[in-house]
Amino acid sequence: MGSWCYRAAPILILLLSRLTTFLVKMKFRWSLSPWKA
Numbered sequence: 001m002g003s004w005c006y007r008a009a010p011i012l013i014l015l016l017s018r019l020t021t022f023l024v025k026m027k028f029r030w031s032l033s034p035w036k037a
Helices: 003-032
Strands: none
Touching: none
């Protein structure tokens, strides 16, 4: 029953890491954008 969990865990971790890096990039870009100020 729990074998799919071990297979899906790396994919979920990869997706979460990509999402967090994307959000951090957008946050930095938004805070550093010259047209926002």
